[in-house]
Amino acid sequence: RKEVEQDPGPFNVPEGATVAFNCTYSNSASQSFFWYRQDCRKEPKLLMSVYSSGNEDGRFTAQLNRASQYISLLIRDSKLSDSATYLCVVNFRDNAGKSTFGDGTTLTVKP
Amino acid sequence: GAVVSQHPSRVICKSGTSVKIECRSLDFQATTMFWYRQFPKQSLMLMATSNEGSKATYEQGVEKDKFLINHASLTLSTLTVTSAHPEDSSFYICSAIQGGGGQYFGPGTRLTVT
Numbered sequence: 001r002k003e004v005e006q007d008p009g010p011f012n013v014p015e016g017a018t019v020a021f022n023c024t025y026s027n028s029a030s031q032s033f034f035w036y037r038q039d040c041r042k043e044p045k046l047l048m049s050v051y052s053s054g055n056e057d058g059r060f061t062a063q064l065n066r067a068s069q070y071i072s073l074l075i076r077d078s079k080l081s082d083s084a085t086y087l088c089v090v091n092f093r094d095n096a097g098k099s100t101f102g103d104g105t106t107l108t109v110k111p
Numbered sequence: 112g113a114v115v116s117q118h119p120s121r122v123i124c125k126s127g128t129s130v131k132i133e134c135r136s137l138d139f140q141a142t143t144m145f146w147y148r149q150f151p152k153q154s155l156m157l158m159a160t161s162n163e164g165s166k167a168t169y170e171q172g173v174e175k176d177k178f179l180i181n182h183a184s185l186t187l188s189t190l191t192v193t194s195a196h197p198e199d200s201s202f203y204i205c206s207a208i209q210g211g212g213g214q215y216f217g218p219g220t221r222l223t224v225t
Contacts, residue, residue, distance in 0.1 A: 046213045
């Protein structure tokens with residue numbers, strides 16, 4: 001079983017839709033959590049950190065559930081520019097700062 | 112956010128040659144940088160952790176003599192792919208951590224070995 005698992009998708013949604021991605025992690029000794037987005041043939045870019053209290057940045061909301069060991073990302077009012085691959089990233093304690101990446105969930109927003 | 116640069120962005124070389132890729136943190140100091148490789152339609156694969164002033168730590172299965180890493184300063188790490196072969200063709204990406212936040216990635220270097 002992978003340490004960080006994501007539904008690969010693809011998710012195909014119309015503009016304006018609300019879409020949610022989930023990510024589960026297996027190591028309970030996890031320290032910090034992030035969502036990145038990666039456009040085709042580009043580097044990953046940090047979208048937002050994820051906190052236990054939940055956090056929101058505009059149309060994006062991230063949630064962390066430590067008890068169930070999952071992270072979610074909600075995108076409201078999807079835009080065409082939201083089309084990308086979304087990567088779930090977990091930093092485990094005592095792992096020398098290394099991050100473990102999920103394989104990513106691909107989102108395509110259509111007009 | 113923090114800025115990480117990479118150079119070159121694209122390189123095409125002949126089999127058997129060596130290629131050096133530079134990774135720089137432009138507006139912060141990075142004692143630790145990471146080197147990744149990504150093949151088409153696959154996820155990022157961590158190759159090694161680059162530590163300023165000490166030897167790099169390689170992930171299992173990554174040949175340290177083939178992928179030479181030098182982290183000579185707090186803002187620069189280099190990856191040299193020695194005696195490159197077509198199977199080394201890939202997208203190489205570096206990243207650096209600023210403070211306790213997430214990693215900031217360079218724009219990547221697309222290596223094609225003919």
